[in-house]
Amino acid sequence: MQLKEIIKAIDGRLIYGEEHLDKEIEIICGADLMSDVLACHIKPRTLLVTSLVNAQVMRTADIVDLEAILFVRGKEPAEIVIEMAKDLEIPLIKTEHTMFKSCGILYQLGLNGCN
Amino acid sequence: MRLDFTIISDDFFAAGAASARIKKSLQQVGIPTSLVRRISVAVYEAEMNIVIHAYSGKISLELAREKVRIVVEDEGPGIEDIQLAMQEGYSTASEEARRQGFGAGMGLPNINRAADKFEIESTVDVGTKLVMEFNL
Ligand SMILES: Nc1ncnc2c1ncn2[C@@H]1O[C@H](COP(=O)(O)OP(=O)(O)OP(=O)(O)O)[C@@H](O)[C@H]1O
Ligand SMILES: [Mg+2]
Numbered sequence: 737m738q739l740k741e742i743i744k745a746i747d748g749r750l751i752y753g754e755e756h757l758d759k760e761i762e763i764i765c766g767a768d769l770m771s772d773v774l775a776c777h778i779k780p781r782t783l784l785v786t787s788l789v790n791a792q793v794m795r796t797a798d799i800v801d802l803e804a805i806l807f808v809r810g811k812e813p814a815e816i817v818i819e820m821a822k823d824l825e826i827p828l829i830k831t832e833h834t835m836f837k838s839c840g841i842l843y844q845l846g847l848n849g850c851n
Numbered sequence: 852m853r854l855d856f857t858i859i860s861d862d863f864f865a866a867g868a869a870s871a872r873i874k875k876s877l878q879q880v881g882i883p884t885s886l887v888r889r890i891s892v893a894v895y896e897a898e899m900n901i902v903i904h905a906y907s908g909k910i911s912l913e914l915a916r917e918k919v920r921i922v923v924e925d926e927g928p929g930i931e932d933i934q935l936a937m938q939e940g941y942s943t944a945s946e947e948a949r950r951q952g953f954g955a956g957m958g959l960p961n962i963n964r965a966a967d968k969f970e971i972e973s974t975v976d977v978g979t980k981l982v983m984e985f986n987l
Contacts, residue, residue: 769949770899771957774892775964788952792899795867796952799874799891816864 737761737845739804739827742783746831746841748806752818753827759803765850766839770796776850778802785838789813794820802826808835852880852914858901858925863951866902869910870895880914882987890919890985893965896958897923897981903948904928905978916987918967923981930973937963937971 740757743750750757762781767773768788778800785806786793794817797805805821807813807830813821821828831838843849854876856869874891882890894910901908905927913920930936937959944954963969968984 768952769955769957770952771896771955771961774896774961775955775957790951791864792867792952795871795895798871799895800888 737847739783739829742806742842742845743829745845746806746829746833746838748829748831751807751812751828751830752821753804753825753829756804756825756827759827761803762848763850764839764842764847765802766835768835773800776800778850782850783842785835785842787811787835789817791817791820793817794824794826797821797826798824804829806831806838808833808838852876852912854910854912856910858898858908858910860902860906860908860927862902866899867895870898873910873912877914877919882919886919886985886987889965890921893962893983893985894921894923896962897921897983899953900958900979901925901927903944903953908978918987919985921981921983921985923983924978925980926978929975929977929979930971931975933971933973 739759760781761783764783766785773796781803783804784802787808789811804827810832877887905925908925910923939960940956942954942956948954966983967986970982973979
């Protein structure tokens with residue numbers, strides 16, 4: 737499923753990544769603890785759903801090559817974090833929905849989880 | 852190839868920069884993607900453990916013909932019970948570290964899983980030393 741379709745489904749907004757809207761997302765990983773993400777075998781085309789908006793999210797995204805990041809509960813990262821995303825070319829999106837609701841919607845769309 | 856980094860505790864913004872540089876360098880010399888992933892995950896966990904649990908530390912990486920050897924050494928409180936620290940879910944991370952996304956108690960187990968060889972030594976009130984090896 738393309739990133740732009742995901743944005744629509746979760747009533748989301750793009751923070752950075754106009755040029756990445758056509759990216760394909762196949763797997764969803766929901767986590768607020770970075771070691772939980774690092775413990776997973778993150779496959780290509782994975783979207784991370786998280787309520788953490790700090791620089792460590794981008795570090796983690798870089799290390800496991802996340803395709804995109806969705807911030808829940810209306811949280812917005814600082815400008816410096818957005819700059820890191822631009823450098824890494826990892827699109828960022830946000831939604832007002834909670835973690836539970838966001839993941840629920842994505843699950844219903846038929847997307848798979850990481851394991 | 853040899854790379855050396857100095858890590859300072861409690862700097863949550865710079866934290867992870869050494870691991871990012873190591874990942875890039877390994878990619879540039881043509882190490883296979885899956886191995887680069889394993890090495891960067893392990894180094895990042897070790898780097899974050901210095902930031903969260905210790906005072907300061909050093910990471911050194913040596914790329915030899917048949918393996919990558921990484922030594923991470925810190926000055927810090929040390930680990931009293933290594934067996935306990937190696938258990939999944941065990942964590943003494945502070946509230947601040949948890950707010951930053953750490954404290955799952957998965958770091959050392961992640962390193963152990965990622966590396967082909969992993970050794971940990973620690974002296975209370977002195978520091979901790981990790982040696983990890985990855986076969987090429
Ligand atoms: N370098 C270190 N110095 C002192 N104590 C450490 C060090 N590394 C780990 N520990 C101790 O071992 C525990 C387990 O470490 P581990 O990396 O597995 O989990 P964590 O750092 O608490 O959380 P996570 O890595 O999942 O974010 C830590 O909570 C801490 O008590
Ligand atoms: Mg840790």
